Amino acid sequence: MDERRTLDELEPASMLSFVRDLANICSLAGLLCAVVAIYFAVLKMIPAAMIAVLWAVFFDWSDGLIARRTANRRTEQRLFGAELDSLIDVVSFAVFPAMVLLSYGQLSPWFLPGAFVILATSVIRLSHFNVFGLAGKAYRGLALDNNCLILAFVCLFANRTDETTFAIFLYILLVALAFLNVAPIKTPKFAGRWYYVLIAYVVLLTGLYGWQIG
Numbered sequence: 001m002d003e004r005r006t007l008d009e010l011e012p013a014s015m016l017s018f019v020r021d022l023a024n025i026c027s028l029a030g031l032l033c034a035v036v037a038i039y040f041a042v043l044k045m046i047p048a049a050m051i052a053v054l055w056a057v058f059f060d061w062s063d064g065l066i067a068r069r070t071a072n073r074r075t076e077q078r079l080f081g082a083e084l085d086s087l088i089d090v091v092s093f094a095v096f097p098a099m100v101l102l103s104y105g106q107l108s109p110w111f112l113p114g115a116f117v118i119l120a121t122s123v124i125r126l127s128h129f130n131v132f133g134l135a136g137k138a139y140r141g142l143a144l145d146n147n148c149l150i151l152a153f154v155c156l157f158a159n160r161t162d163e164t165t166f167a168i169f170l171y172i173l174l175v176a177l178a179f180l181n182v183a184p185i186k187t188p189k190f191a192g193r194w195y196y197v198l199i200a201y202v203v204l205l206t207g208l209y210g211w212q213i214g
Contacts, residue, residue, distance in 0.1 A: 018080045023067035027084050030059030034092035041099040047209040049100065050152045054202045056092045057145050060085070061198055086126050093144035094122030097151055101174055104167040114171050121178040128182075138186040146187075147177045152205055 018024055037052035067073060067081055098115035105111030122144055132140070154173065158166050190198075 018077065018084075021070075021073070021077050021081065023063045023070060023073075023081050024077075024084055026059050026063040026066050027081065027088055030056045030063065031088045031091060033059060034088065034096055037096050038091070038099050041096065041103050044103050046100070046103070046155055046158065047212045049096075050155055051206050051209045053092065053096055053148050054152050054205055056096075057148055058198065058202050060089065060092065060145055061195060065195065082130075086130055089126055089144055090122060093148055094119050097147055097174055100151065100155075101167075101170060104163070104170050106167075111167075111171065114175050117175050118178050121182045125181045134189060135186055137189055139189055141183050141185060142177065142180040142187050143189075144181060147174070147181070149201070150177065152209075156205070156208060 019028070033052045033056035037049045037056060040046070040049035040052060063081070063085060067078065098118045101114050101118065102111050105114075125141055125144065128140065134140075151174070154170070161169075
């Protein structure tokens, strides 16, 4: 049966009724972390921003796991959750790194093209994924969450050089990652045991950034 036709025959549910879905609650928790991360990035409190975005990645991975393990999840809940997750990804993995770049660039107009490239490639990638999905068991291009995982690692060493040099390095890195996001390459979809590797990574870097703050 055509899924779209089935949805068209249903009475539209209240928008807020979808918030009762546990997977969507998890997605919104990730959005909260992303908003906090952007807030700290604007204030140039980078360690706090990185802690927040790392947990945004954790919730992004967790919502899919919860969705798959939720019994009797309705078609409309699944489709709504997929759209919600995709829109939140724009905030977490596109707006946030763009704001970090602008923050390190002292809001210089020279950094605006880089921020645009990050945002443009991100929405192009997500639009393509929403239409075509996975390439078998792999992604087409580098998944967006990897950008923030790499960014969080790199920013651990921001104090090892002067701010201008690091800002230029960050510019090059984030633009390179942006092109990898839309590159015609296949990258693995990390799942299964990789979830526990992610948890260890998030906890470890949270501790390291917490030590920097302290």
